[in-house]
Structures are given as structure tokens and as C-alpha cells.
Amino acid sequence: MLIKYRFLGLLSVGAFCMFLACKTQLDNQALSLDPELRTGKLANGFTYYIRKNKSPEKRVMMYLAVKAGSILETDQQRGVAHFIEHMSFNGTKHFPKKELSNYLEKSGVRFGADINANTGPDETVYQLPLPSDNPELLNNGLQIMRDWAQDANIEAEDVEKERHVILEEKRVRQGMQQRYEEKSIQLCSNGSRYGSRLPIGTEEVISKVTPEEIRSFYKDWYRPNLQALIVVGDIDADQMEKAIKAKFADLKNPEKEKERPIYRAELTGKNQYMQFIDPEFGGIGVEILMKQKQAVMATTSDYRNALLKNLLGQMINARFRQMPFATFTSLTGGLSAFSVNLGTKPAETQPSLQGVWLELRRMQEQGFLQTELDRVKKSYQQRMADALKEHDKTASEVLIKPYLQHFLTGNIAPGIAKEYELTSQLLPDITLTEINDLLKSYLKDTDRDIIVKSSEENKAFLPDEATVLSWIDAVYTAPLSPFVDEIQDLPLLKKTPVPGKITSLEDFGKIGVQKITLSNGVTVWLKKTNFQNDQILFKGLAEGGASLYPDADHQNAINAANVVSVSGAGNYNAEQLSKLFTGRQVQVSPFVNDLYQGFSGGSSKEELATTLELLNAYFTEPRKDQEAFDVLIGRTKEQLANKGSNPAQVFMDAVSLVLGNYHVRKQPRSINSINAVKLDRAYEIYKERFSDASGFNFFFVGNIDLETMKPLLEKYLGSLPAKGLKEKARDLNINIPAGRIAKTVYKGTAQKSSVMLVYSGPFDYSFDNTFKMNAIADALKISITQRLRDQEGGTYTPNVQMSMTKYLKSRFSLTISFDCAPQNVDQLIVSAQDELNKMRTSGPSAENLQKFKAVSKSGLQSGSTNNGYWLDYLVSRNINKEPLTQFFDYETAINNMTVQSIKQVAATYIQDKNYVKLVLMPEKTNH
Numbered sequence: 001m002l003i004k005y006r007f008l009g010l011l012s013v014g015a016f017c018m019f020l021a022c023k024t025q026l027d028n029q030a031l032s033l034d035p036e037l038r039t040g041k042l043a044n045g046f047t048y049y050i051r052k053n054k055s056p057e058k059r060v061m062m063y064l065a066v067k068a069g070s071i072l073e074t075d076q077q078r079g080v081a082h083f084i085e086h087m088s089f090n091g092t093k094h095f096p097k098k099e100l101s102n103y104l105e106k107s108g109v110r111f112g113a114d115i116n117a118n119t120g121p122d123e124t125v126y127q128l129p130l131p132s133d134n135p136e137l138l139n140n141g142l143q144i145m146r147d148w149a150q151d152a153n154i155e156a157e158d159v160e161k162e163r164h165v166i167l168e169e170k171r172v173r174q175g176m177q178q179r180y181e182e183k184s185i186q187l188c189s190n191g192s193r194y195g196s197r198l199p200i201g202t203e204e205v206i207s208k209v210t211p212e213e214i215r216s217f218y219k220d221w222y223r224p225n226l227q228a229l230i231v232v233g234d235i236d237a238d239q240m241e242k243a244i245k246a247k248f249a250d251l252k253n254p255e256k257e258k259e260r261p262i263y264r265a266e267l268t269g270k271n272q273y274m275q276f277i278d279p280e281f282g283g284i285g286v287e288i289l290m291k292q293k294q295a296v297m298a299t300t301s302d303y304r305n306a307l308l309k310n311l312l313g314q315m316i317n318a319r320f321r322q323m324p325f326a327t328f329t330s331l332t333g334g335l336s337a338f339s340v341n342l343g344t345k346p347a348e349t350q351p352s353l354q355g356v357w358l359e360l361r362r363m364q365e366q367g368f369l370q371t372e373l374d375r376v377k378k379s380y381q382q383r384m385a386d387a388l389k390e391h392d393k394t395a396s397e398v399l400i401k402p403y404l405q406h407f408l409t410g411n412i413a414p415g416i417a418k419e420y421e422l423t424s425q426l427l428p429d430i431t432l433t434e435i436n437d438l439l440k441s442y443l444k445d446t447d448r449d450i451i452v453k454s455s456e457e458n459k460a461f462l463p464d465e466a467t468v469l470s471w472i473d474a475v476y477t478a479p480l481s482p483f484v485d486e487i488q489d490l491p492l493l494k495k496t497p498v499p500g501k502i503t504s505l506e507d508f509g510k511i512g513v514q515k516i517t518l519s520n521g522v523t524v525w526l527k528k529t530n531f532q533n534d535q536i537l538f539k540g541l542a543e544g545g546a547s548l549y550p551d552a553d554h555q556n557a558i559n560a561a562n563v564v565s566v567s568g569a570g571n572y573n574a575e576q577l578s579k580l581f582t583g584r585q586v587q588v589s590p591f592v593n594d595l596y597q598g599f600s601g602g603s604s605k606e607e608l609a610t611t612l613e614l615l616n617a618y619f620t621e622p623r624k625d626q627e628a629f630d631v632l633i634g635r636t637k638e639q640l641a642n643k644g645s646n647p648a649q650v651f652m653d654a655v656s657l658v659l660g661n662y663h664v665r666k667q668p669r670s671i672n673s674i675n676a677v678k679l680d681r682a683y684e685i686y687k688e689r690f691s692d693a694s695g696f697n698f699f700f701v702g703n704i705d706l707e708t709m710k711p712l713l714e715k716y717l718g719s720l721p722a723k724g725l726k727e728k729a730r731d732l733n734i735n736i737p738a739g740r741i742a743k744t745v746y747k748g749t750a751q752k753s754s755v756m757l758v759y760s761g762p763f764d765y766s767f768d769n770t771f772k773m774n775a776i777a778d779a780l781k782i783s784i785t786q787r788l789r790d791q792e793g794g795t796y797t798p799n800v801q802m803s804m805t806k807y808l809k810s811r812f813s814l815t816i817s818f819d820c821a822p823q824n825v826d827q828l829i830v831s832a833q834d835e836l837n838k839m840r841t842s843g844p845s846a847e848n849l850q851k852f853k854a855v856s857k858s859g860l861q862s863g864s865t866n867n868g869y870w871l872d873y874l875v876s877r878n879i880n881k882e883p884l885t886q887f888f889d890y891e892t893a894i895n896n897m898t899v900q901s902i903k904q905v906a907a908t909y910i911q912d913k914n915y916v917k918l919v920l921m922p923e924k925t926n927h
């Protein structure tokens with residue numbers, strides 16, 4: 001336990017020296033890795049990490065990390081590291097050709113959604129989640145990792161096919177964001193090697209690189225002394241360690257191995273300025289980066305520094321009302337930055353930037369207040385306590401990432417128990433002076449980059465470097481008022497609720513659900529789980545929503561909940577609520593959509609009463625705040641004005657219009673539509689939507705105590721107003737139009753097209769039919785990926801989605817989508833339609849149906865141990881008026897599906913007579 005600074009005046013000189021020695025010892029104490037983590041290194045240099053973790057049960061996550069990325073490429077190899085990542089999925093020693101993905105998909109592990117990999121400048125990481133209760137599959141998972149480590153085949157035929165896929169991946173990335181990254185990274189990395197080593201590589205290298213050149217990079221850098229296997233999950237750690245030693249001990253390092261150089265982006269002390277002009281950029285953007293060296297995490301002193309930075313970030317964020325104008329950000333090459341980033345209308349850049357900087361100046365000169373620091377300290381401590389409570393329920397995919405960073409960067413992952421201990425020791429002694437000094441150290445005038453952005457037509461509004469600096473300088477001569485930390489100590493509600501009564505309680509024992517009916521007509525569904533130790537999720541909704549209002553009122557209705565959310569409830573405005581609940585697990589979000597109004601949120605067990613009280617406040621005492629409304633509307637207009645000419649956004653706006661049959665409610669958001677939102681009318685609609693609770697159903701899932709909840713439900717839900725109306729939503733008849741429709745949108749200059757093929761119509765909604773329709777979409781995605789990507793090399797990630805509705809009217813829509821070269825649009829559409837025709841005439845292949853069944857069963861197993869899954873399940877059963885016990889029929893329904901039964905459903909519903917073809921083409925094409 002640390003001696004507090006305030007006692008120093010009572011210490012003798014000797015005791016004072018002892019105190020300093022102890023404090024220095026603590027500051028310099030090396031952090032140790034999580035004691036629940038087992039680590040080791042084989043004789044060949046191969047590193048392993050093993051951690052037993054039972055959340056989720058019967059699952060394990062494996063990472064293979066290689067300290068080899070694009071930074072190691074020569075100029076003639078740019079893109080090879082990423083190419084190898086692709087080739088690792090195209091055949092290995094024990095899984096040739098496509099056997100690897102076929103084997104895993106038959107086992108319920110899906111490429112992309114589950115099995116994946118990523119290439120960065122400094123590393124390549126492969127991830128493989130598996131069921132851990134199948135010894136054969138677990139052993140083969142290790143074999144796959146072993147093959148990736150040194151036995152990828154990289155055959156000439158496969159290289160030729162995959163280069164087309166990688167070129168399509170590069171095409172998908174084309175656009176303003178990619179162009180910005182390619183230009184800005186050279187500035188942000190201070191002219192270092194990182195500025196010319198984006199992992200996607202160059203088109204020239206991807207198009208021409210030979211299999212021999214790819215194998216050469218693989219042989220040089222895929223070696224055990226640069227590799228680690230990280231295994232976290234529901235496994236026996238002793239057996240896993242034994243298996244790893246047996247499987248990876250024979251990996252060989254090259255006889256004449258190349259030295260693995262360490263590259264860094266260094267601070268230069270210089271300031272830099274850059275203009276980014278792009279036809280798709282809307283408005284004006286200004287980004288100011290004040291760069292520092294990226295901190296390491298190796299000692300308790302490092303941990304304390306990170307804690308200081310975290311607290312400062314929260315305090316800055318709170319000052320800007322959660323809008324990220326000023327944030328800490330990581331850069332490539334070992335640099336980080338304190339960044340100021342904003343987008344404005346062309347003529348409003350100066351006042352916008354000066355408004356942000358004036359607040360920074362206030363923090364810089366006046367410092368923060370003790371109340372602000374106390375609040376974020378309390379919040380941070382509470383979050384650590386909450387994380388500690390879930391120590392045995394933390395998901396493996398969360399635990400594994402810090403271990404990965406330890407291997408790649410050396411940052412220590414001490415584990416939540418140690419972090420909680422460190423936080424408890426260090427947090428009390430962090431002073432306001434330290435926080436204020438830290439901010440001053442970040443607001444510096446060296447190692448500063450200024451980047452300004454616009455389109456060509458707005459270029460005249462771009463400030464040069466001197467102008468930006470003059471704007472900032474002018475802030476320091478302006479009058480500066482003191483910051484007022486507006487806090488209050490009042491009850492949340494203005495009026496004490498008059499409790500209702502529980503009139504009935506029904507137990508659905510098989511599914512573990514209790515149904516409670518309250519005296520005002522509110523129905524509550526409770527499901528107790530132990531998936532998390534201290535989590536309760538909820539959702540409440542009633543029919544009606546914006547559908548009950550005329551088209552002229554649609555914008556007011558659909559924005560009504562947003563207007564109240566920024567205003568607050570009860571005795572507190574939104575900002576005061578944010579301060580009141582800082583660090584506490586109290587979350588309530590009202591919503592009004594086209595068909596429903598309601599609430600969603602979550603809570604800890606301890607905060608459940610407060611959460612329900614806040615829900616009651618939003619229901620019965622919503623506030624109306626003109627200033628908050630003006631800020632909301634202003635920021636929304638700013639976003640719309642700055643969305644620019646993004647081709648993807650223009651295309652999706654067109655898609656929404658066409659599929660919505662050009663209904664006024666499907667018009668894209670615009671300045672005019674936002675101008676239609678009026679505070680008084682939106683507030684009035686909100687109050688109307690929440691004036692009658694009698695039709696509401698509330699669903700609570702989590703670590704619930706029924707007896708504790710009963711009086712809370714009676715007080716906060718049973719007291720809600722009830723008129724007995726139990727309204728129904730109005731069918732607005734907004735459906736995907738019947739017939740054959742085609743629309744092409746021409747936008748953008750990148751040689752990239754997007755395609756959406758939509759089949760829709762009426763649908764006989766039943767339990768079996770929904771499973772079969774989902775099987776159609778899943779199997780079709782597999783076959784279309786095999787055809788369009790693997791065989792034809794025409795696209796990177798084709799997608800197939802099935803949507804089905806039952807409420808109001810039963811309908812379905814099947815959407816096939818992909819990006820590709822403009823000249824390949826027609827042929828790829830023909831290929832996609834051919835695969836759909838095969839589905840209607842022959843059904844899915846037996847192999848693809850088996851894959852769907854395996855994935856569905858795996859998803860059922862992992863999903864059913866998740867609170868969010870059960871909340872969605874209960875809500876959907878209620879909306880569709882389906883029995884709660886359907887869950888127990890899932891596996892039978894999956895097993896009973898046949899190729900013939902799926903073919904019949906596909907032929908019955910998915911017909912060419914209702915077909916919409918939507919295509920995005922560049923404004924100028926090369927053909």
C-alpha cells in the first residue's frame with residue numbers, strides 16, 4: 001500500500017528517504033505477465049502462449065503470429081507479405097488446394113467470419129477459432145497452424161488465380177480513404193520506410209511477382225524464431241503444451257538467416273503541412289497531429305503513465321461532450337499523437353477550429369477542476385472492478401489480444417487481477433497538477449503535422465499553414481471565461497412513482513423464462529442466466545412507431561427519441577446525466593423507428609434499480625432542451641454537408657430509393673429533411689408515443705434475482721401511464737416493387753463497380769421455411785464465392801443476404817452483392833444468376849448443405865451462451881408471435897433439411913419476375 005503524499009510533512013528525514021526509495025522501487029518494478037498465462041520457447045526459437053479459459057465453453061481461439069510484414073519487403077516485393085497470407089489458404093502440405101477451407105467449413109468454421117488473417121507493416125497474424133471438444137479437430141487445428149508456419153505450398157497455378165483476387169481486393173479499397181492513406185502516411189511517418197510499405201502493395205508487383213519470389217520471402221521470414229502460437233480457450237493446458245512441443249519443435253530456421261531489421265519512424269522536431277485535394281471530399285477538413293513516441297508497457301511506472309494518459313483522454317472527451325474533436329491516436333512506426341480533427345462547411349473553418357482550440361486553451365491555462373478528475377478516477381476504478389467481476393467470464397477472443405501484443409511489441413499483459421491491484425495503488429496519488437502538466441506537454445509546437453482537406457471546387461477555402469497558425473494564435477488573445485462544472489445533487493425523478501401490482505406470473509420452465517403481467521398492462525419477460533457474472537440486458541417495445549404519423553411528420557417522428565436523448569430526463573439534462581452515471585453500468589436509450597417505440601439498455605445487478613428509474617424518467621419526464629437541439633441539428637447538417645460525393649454513399653441512397661419504391665420516407669437524409677425536424681413537434685410526438693405503456697413488452701436477460709426484481713418492476717414499470725390503447729403499427733405499404741427493374745448509377749473516378757441483385761416477394765413465413773431460406777442464402781454464398789472469386793478471380797468478397805419479415809405482412813428479399821472491375825459487371829452477373837438457377841433447379845450441393853448445417857449448429861452452441869443472443873431471441877419470438885420453445889426445435893429442423901426440400905423452396909419463392917438489378921459504374925470507364 002502506498003504512503004500518501006499528504007503525510008510527508010509528518011515524516012522524519014530518514015523516513016522520507018525510505019519513502020522515496022520505496023516509491024522509486026515501485027515505479028521501476030518490472031511488470032510480470034498474467035500468472036494464468038503459460039509461456040515457453042522451443043529450442044528453435046518458436047514461442048508459445050497457453051491460457052485455459054472457459055468462456056465460451058467448448059471453444060478455443062488460436063493465433064499464429066509472424067514478425068514479418070510489408071516493412072520487410074524490398075521495392076520489388078511490395079505486396080508479397082500480403083500475397084503469402086492469401087496463399088496460406090490456397091493449399092498447405094497436409095491440406096492441399098482448397099481442402100483447408102472445405103475441411104474447416106464442414107466442421108462449422110467459416111472462412112472470413114471465423115478463420116481469418118491480416119497483414120500489417122510489422123507482422124502477419126492468422127486466427128483460427130475451433131470447437132475444443134473434438135480431439136481430432138483440435139489436433140488438426142494445430143496441424144493447420146504448423147502448416148501455415150512453414151509448409152504453405154505456394155504453387156504456380158494457385159498464385160496465378162490468387163493474384164486476380166488480390167487485385168480485386170485492392171480495387172475494393174480504391175476510393176478517397178485509400179488515396180488519403182497513401183498520401184498522408186508518408187507525412188505521418190516522417191518520411192520513414194513505413195510511408196512506402198502499405199501492406200496491399202503495388203499493382204505492378206501483384207500482377208507480375210513470380211511464385212519463386214513469393215517462396216523466397218516465405219523462406220526468409222516465416223521461421224520459428226520470428227513466430228509464436230497463442231492458444232486461449234477451454235482446453236487442458238498440459239496436453240496443449242505437450243502437443244505444441246511435439247508439433248512445432250521440428251520447425252527449422254534458415255541456415256543463413258537474414259537479420260530481421262527493426263524499423264522505426266523517428267521524431268524530427270520539424271513541423272509539416274499537407275493539402276489533400278480529392279473530388280469525393282465534402283466541405284473542409286483540418287487535422288493537426290502533435291506527435292510523440294509511442295509508450296511501452298514494461299514497468300509499473302509505464303503503467304502509471306498510461307493511466308495518466310487514459311484519465312486525461314476521458315477528461316478532454318467530457319469537455320467536448322463526447323464529440324471526438326481532440327483525441328490520442330496511434331500512428332505507424334512507433335509514433336503516437338494528440339490530434340485535433342474536424343470537418344466544417346467551406347466558409348466556417350476558422351470559427352470551428354478556433355472554437356475547439358479555445359476549449360483546449362481553457363484546459364491548458366486554467367487546468368481541469370478537481371471534480372472532473374475525481375469523476376474520471378471513480379469511473380476508471382469502477383470499470384476495473386467490473387472487469388474483475390467478469391474475470392472468469394471474459395471471452396477468449398478478448399484475452400488473447402494483449403498476449404499477441406506482448407509477442408509483437410513487448411508490452412506486458414499483467415492480467416486483470418494485477419491491473420486492478422495496480423489501479424487501486426496508483427490511482428489515489430495521481431494529482432490534478434500531473435494531469436494539467438501532461439496536457440501542456442502534448443499541446444506543443446514541434447513535431448506537428450497540419451493536414452487540410454477539400455475537393456477541387458472548395459480548394460480556395462483551404463488555409464495555408466501560416467493561416468492555420470494565425471487562427472490558433474488569435475485564440476490566445478481572446479477573452480477566456482472560466483469553465484463551470486455543472487453538477488447537481490437532486491433525485492433523478494421529479495415525482496415519486498406510485499407502484500403498480502403484479503397481477504400474474506407464468507413460468508415457462510423449459511426455456512427458463514418467467515412472464516410477469518403488471519396492473520397497468522405492461523408485460524415483462526425475465527430469463528436468468530449465468531453467462532456473465534454482473535450483466536443484465538434489456539429491451540422494451542410497443543407497436544406503433546413513426547408509422548402512425550403522416551408523411552409530413554415522418555422526420556419529426558423518426559428523430560423524436562434523438563431529440564429527447566440529447567435533452568435529458570427528470571431533474572437532469574443530458575450532460576448532467578452523463579456526469580451522474582460516469583463509470584456506472586447504467587444505460588438506457590429510447591428509440592422510435594418506423595414500427596415500434598421503446599428502450600434498450602443494460603445494467604449491473606447493483607445498478608438495476610437506478611437503470612429502471614432512468615427508464616421511468618425517459619418515459620414519464622422527458623426534457624426539451626433548445627440549446628441541445630440546436631447543437632444536434634447543427635452537427636447533423638455539418639455531417640450531411642461534408643459527406644461529399646462518396647460514390648458508395650450515392651449508390652446506397654439510390655438503392656434505398658429504388659427498393660423503397662421511391663416512397664417519401666425512403667428519401668436520403670438531406671439538409672431539407674433535417675430542417676423539417678422541429679423541437680416542439682418532435683417532443684410532442686415522443687410524449688405521445690410514450691403516453692401509454694399498456695402495449696409494452698419488456699425483456700430482461702442476465703444474472704437476475706426474481707425476488708429482488710419484483711418490487712422494482714412494480715415501482716418503475718408498474719407505475720407507467722396506461723390508457724389501454726394497445727396500438728398497432730400502420731402498414732405503409734413500402735415494399736420492394738414487383739417486376740423487373742434495372743438502374744445504373746454513374747459516380748466516382750475509381751475503376752470500381754458495385755452490383756446488387758435483389759429478388760423479393762410474398763413469403764409463407766413458417767418455422768421450417770425460414771430455416772430453408774437461410775440455407776439457400778448460405779449455400780448460395782459458398783457457391784458464388786467459389787465461382788466468382790476462386791474460379792473467375794472477378795471479385796474479392798461476394799455476399800448473399802436473406803431478409804424475412806412476418807409482422808404486418810410476410811415477405812422476403814434475397815440480395816446478391818459484389819464489387820468488381822467495370823468491364824466484368826455483365827459477365828459476373830451472368831455467373832451469379834447461373835448459380836442461383838442451379839439452386840432452383842438442383843438445390844445446393846450436398847457438401848454445401850453439410851457446411852450450412854455444421855455452421856448453424858456451431859453458431860447455435862456458441863450463441864446460446866450469450867445474453868445478447870437470448871434477448872434477441874425473446875424479442876423476435878414476441879414480435880412474430882411464435883412459441884418460446886422453438887429453440888429446442890432448431891437442431892431437428894437443421895438435421896431434417898434436404899437438398900430436395902431446399903430446392904423446392906428456392907423454386908417456389910425466388911423468381912425472376914421480381915428482380916431488381918442495381919449497378920454503380922464510374923463516371924469514366926476504360927472500355
